[in-house]
Every structure is written in structure tokens, then in C-alpha cells.
Amino acid sequence: MDIVLLGSGNVATHLGHALARAGHPIKQVYSRTRVHAQTLAASLGAEATNDLADIRTQAHVYIVAVKDDALATVVAQLPVALKGMVIHTAGSVDMAVLAATKDYGVLYPLQTFSKAKAVDFSTIPIAVEASDEAALVRLEALAGSLSDRVFRCDSQQRLSMHVAAVFACNFTNHLYAIAADILSEHGLDFDVIRPLILETAQKAMEHPPKEVQTGPAVRNDVHTMEKHLALLKVNPALAQLYRLISKRIG
Amino acid sequence: MDIVLLGSGNVATHLGHALARAGHPIKQVYSRTRVHAQTLAASLGAEATNDLADIRTQAHVYIVAVKDDALATVVAQLPVALKGMVIHTAGSVDMAVLAATKDYGVLYPLQTFSKAKAVDFSTIPIAVEASDEAALVRLEALAGSLSDRVFRCDSQQRLSMHVAAVFACNFTNHLYAIAADILSEHGLDFDVIRPLILETAQKAMEHPPKEVQTGPAVRNDVHTMEKHLALLKVNPALAQLYRLISKRIG
Numbered sequence: 001m002d003i004v005l006l007g008s009g010n011v012a013t014h015l016g017h018a019l020a021r022a023g024h025p026i027k028q029v030y031s032r033t034r035v036h037a038q039t040l041a042a043s044l045g046a047e048a049t050n051d052l053a054d055i056r057t058q059a060h061v062y063i064v065a066v067k068d069d070a071l072a073t074v075v076a077q078l079p080v081a082l083k084g085m086v087i088h089t090a091g092s093v094d095m096a097v098l099a100a101t102k103d104y105g106v107l108y109p110l111q112t113f114s115k116a117k118a119v120d121f122s123t124i125p126i127a128v129e130a131s132d133e134a135a136l137v138r139l140e141a142l143a144g145s146l147s148d149r150v151f152r153c154d155s156q157q158r159l160s161m162h163v164a165a166v167f168a169c170n171f172t173n174h175l176y177a178i179a180a181d182i183l184s185e186h187g188l189d190f191d192v193i194r195p196l197i198l199e200t201a202q203k204a205m206e207h208p209p210k211e212v213q214t215g216p217a218v219r220n221d222v223h224t225m226e227k228h229l230a231l232l233k234v235n236p237a238l239a240q241l242y243r244l245i246s247k248r249i250g
Numbered sequence: 251m252d253i254v255l256l257g258s259g260n261v262a263t264h265l266g267h268a269l270a271r272a273g274h275p276i277k278q279v280y281s282r283t284r285v286h287a288q289t290l291a292a293s294l295g296a297e298a299t300n301d302l303a304d305i306r307t308q309a310h311v312y313i314v315a316v317k318d319d320a321l322a323t324v325v326a327q328l329p330v331a332l333k334g335m336v337i338h339t340a341g342s343v344d345m346a347v348l349a350a351t352k353d354y355g356v357l358y359p360l361q362t363f364s365k366a367k368a369v370d371f372s373t374i375p376i377a378v379e380a381s382d383e384a385a386l387v388r389l390e391a392l393a394g395s396l397s398d399r400v401f402r403c404d405s406q407q408r409l410s411m412h413v414a415a416v417f418a419c420n421f422t423n424h425l426y427a428i429a430a431d432i433l434s435e436h437g438l439d440f441d442v443i444r445p446l447i448l449e450t451a452q453k454a455m456e457h458p459p460k461e462v463q464t465g466p467a468v469r470n471d472v473h474t475m476e477k478h479l480a481l482l483k484v485n486p487a488l489a490q491l492y493r494l495i496s497k498r499i500g
Binding site (some may be wrong): 092110114119148151161185193203209215218231245 | 258261318352360361362364373374375377399401403410412414416418419420422423424425426428431432433435436437438441442443445447448450452453454455458459460463466467471473478479481482487490491492495498
């Protein structure tokens with residue numbers, strides 16, 4: 001399918017390259033910032049534009065992978081004449097934001113993307129939703145050319161996935177950062193805890209997390225928790241977080 | 251070195267097998283529960299006992315890997331005549347608990363151990379501390395026969411490592427469990443988020459966590475956070491945790 005890509009951030013970049021590798025010609029890349037459009041377009045063999053009025057009208061799919069709060073504005077400025085399906089890639093934006101277009105849908109890859117790091121799209125779960133069954137079937141085919149793990153879900157389920165991802169990814173990374181701070185304050189390198197972090201994630205690949213919960217809180221080891229709180233008393237906000245999560249676990 | 255192992259839990263089991271593989275004869279295994287002592291001893295080619303009065307006095311090292319709150323009691327009951335070094339393996343117990351013995355130290359492997367899962371000890375960071383320099387050198391040699399990553403630290407640093415591990419391992423696993431609950435409440439399988447969990451941990455292998463923080467909180471994306479809180483309003487305690495961690499990140 002001929003594709004026009006709108007956006008030049010991490011999702012647009014990784015998705016664009018994955019689509020190109022899967023054999024879909026990326027015809028055009030739009031970004032508000034001309035040089036960003038040009039850089040990504042060059043790497044995809046596509047045309048670049050920073051003007052929504054210049055968007056080609058004959059592509060099969062328009063992927064709008066811009067910041068959530070820019071989505072509605074970008075979609076409202078798409079040429080009226082365009083015929084292809086318009087899709088967005090956001091976890092927490094209802095599909096209804098696209099309702100003014102003819103065919104539309106959502107393709108949400110449940111993964112975190114970094115500029116520097118290549119990802120293997122074939123194992124990324126991709127949630128799809130579309131305006132009608134025919135559009136959904138086409139979207140499933142497109143997503144299926146990228147990943148073996150495509151599944152249907154509605155906007156509310158997608159939102160719940162994004163919330164779950166905030167806990168399991170964003171908040172988890174913050175807990176890693178807290179650990180790094182605590183170690184650093186005691187003259188220790190973050191490296192000493194890296195094997196433990198990886199093992200904890202790997203355990204969750206094989207077990208339901210609740211069944212493999214370890215630590216003083218689940219053992220109700222009050223004496224150890226008191227020692228930990230004594231060490232944290234220099235940072236009352238951190239001690240509060242320790243208490244709150246321990247209470248949830250215990 | 252000839253070793254007597256006291257304890258039969260996950261740490262005692264994994265450590266016992268790693269020591270045996272490294273060529274240290276495990277002479278005896280003690281557990282309060284006779285059948286536990288017998289099971290572990292049989293797998294290590296050792297003698298079993300459930301009576302501290304029967305502990306052999308001629309070993310080089312006595313590893314006391316029992317529950318934290320049993321440590322002092324077990325150590326107090328060790329035969330007065332024993333000559334070897336007595337060490338414990340706990341993150342949050344001060345080395346001073348062993349001060350009544352002659353030579354003593356702590357060997358703390360910074361990893362989480364499960365009954366079912368084999369671990370490669372060679373990559374596990376091991377913190378060591380001992381009663382004097384001579385004991386420390388011997389302990390470093392013992393730990394060095396298990397792992398390439400042995401380092402010295404004092405009891406306060408070890409406590410800080412344990413606190414850091416609670417955040418980066420125990421609390422992280424609880425966040426995974428929260429994600430599993432949210433997904434389940436919306437008819438979705440935990441499987442959809444597993445690749446994200448692994449990628450998040452792998453990112454922390456290569457970067458300082460603070461530098462790769464993603465998500466609505468670090469972007470100060472208030473609109474998305476409001477949508478997430480709306481979804482969480484059925485569970486006020488969870489919404490409170492979401493707010494607290496987002497505020498720390500933002």
C-alpha cells in the first residue's frame with residue numbers, strides 16, 4: 001500500500017522504516033519542521049513537505065503519528081480530496097478524533113521506541129481499530145505485514161493498555177532511577193543492580209507477576225521494612241512512596 | 251574450602267549448588283526442618299542435620315543463609331568449638347550480628363532467586379564485608395570463585411543496595427502486577443505488555459534510567475494524564491499512586 005507518513009518523532013520513524021522494510025512505498029513524509037521531514041523522507045526514499053496543503057491525495061494510507069495534542073489540528077487540515085484511510089497511532093486518543101475523514105482507524109504498537117535503538121517490529125503487539133469492518137480488515141493486513149501479534153480492540157481498551165504501559169514501563173523506569181539515586185548516594189554504581197533488574201523483567205516473561213512477588217512487604221517482614229525506612233528518612237517523599245507500595249503489596 | 255551450609259531456602263539452595271560447582275565440598279547442610287536439610291544435602295552430596303549441636307567444627311566456612319529474624323538465634327547456638335569463618339548472606343542485617351564469632355563476614359549476592367529457575371552465578375554482583383582484612387581476603391577468594399563481580403562494601407552500603415533492590419525489583423514487580431490487573435479488567439491478556447516490560451529493562455542495561463524516562467509525566471502531558479486518571483477513578487488508591495509517581499517524574 002502507498003503510504004503518506006505525517007510526523008517525524010520516534011513512532012513515525014520506527015513505523016516508517018518497518019513499513020518500508022515490509023515493502024510498502026512511503027510516498028511522502030510531512031513534518032511541521034521542514035528539516036525533520038527532509039531527514040526522515042531521505043532515509044525512506046520519500047518526498048518531504050512541511051505544508052499540509054501539499055499532502056498527496058492518492059495514497060492508500062495516511063499515518064498521522066504526531067503528538068497527541070496536535071492530532072486533531074493536523075487531521076482537520078488534511079486535504080478534503082484525499083481518498084485513503086487515515087490512521088493514528090496514539091494509545092490514549094479516541095478513534096473519534098478521525099471521524100470527519102471517510103475511512104479511518106488506529107494502529108497502536110505497544111512498545112517504547114528510542115531514537116538510537118533498532119526494534120524488531122515482528123514481535124510487537126499491535127492493537128487495531130477501524131471505522132468499519134472493511135477498513136479494519138485492510139488495517140489488519142497492513143499491521144499483519146509488520147507483526148505476527150495483531151489484535152482488535154476498542155478505544156477504551158487501548159486507553160487501558162496505555163495506562164498499563166505507564167505503570168509497567170514509565171513508572172518502572174522511574175523506580176530504576178530511584179534505585180540509581182539511592183546507590184549513588186551511598187557511593188555505589190547503578191551497574192550493581194542491573195542484573196537484578198533484567199532478571200525481574202525476565203521472570204515476568206514466564207510468570208504472572210503476582211505469583212512471583214518477593215521482598216519484605218509480601219513476607220510482612222516489618223523489621224526489615226523499618227530498617228529501610230530508617231535509611232530513607234533523609235527523603236520523606238521517598239519514604240512515603242516506600243510505605244504506600246509496601247502497603248499495597250502486603 | 252570445606253563448607254557447612256545453614257539454611258535450605260532459595261539463597262542457600264542456589265548458593266550451595268554454585269559453591270559445589272566451583273569445587274568447594276559442602277560437608278553438611280542444616281535446616282530446622284529435617285526433610286529440607288535432607289533434600290538439599292542429598293543434592294549436594296552432603297550430610298544433613300536439623301540439630302545445631304551436631305554442626306561439624308572443622309569446616310573452613312559456615313554460611314548462615316536463614317531468614318533474617320532467625321539469624322541471631324542460629325548464630326548464638328553454633329558450637330563454641332568451631333574454627334572456620336561464619337558468614338551471612340542478608341542484605342539488611344548488620345555484620346555485627348556475627349560479632350560473637352571469631353572470624354566473620356557477609357557475602358551478599360545481589361540477585362533474586364526462584365526455586366524453579368537456574369541462575370548463572372558468574373555474572374551476579376556479590377558484595378563482601380568481613381571482620382578483618384585477612385578474613386576479607388579469604389572471603390573475596392571464595393566469592394571470586396563464584397562470580398567475576400565481587401566488591402567490598404560496608405553494612406550501611408549493603409542496606410542501601412537492599413533498599414535499591416526493593417524499588418528496582420520488588421516494587422517494579424508490583425507495578426507489573428498492577429498492569430496485569432488493569433489489562434485483565436479490560437479483557438486483555440498480560441501478554442500484550444510483556445515485550446514492553448522487557449524492552450524497558452533492556453534500555454536500563456545501556457542507559458542511566460533518568461536519561462531515558464518516557465511517558466506523559468515527563469512530557470508534562472496533562473491532557474493524557476487526565477484521561478488516565480479518569481480510567482483509574484474506579485480505584486482511588488491506584489489513582490493516588492499514579493498521581494504520586496507522575497508528580498515525582500514531572
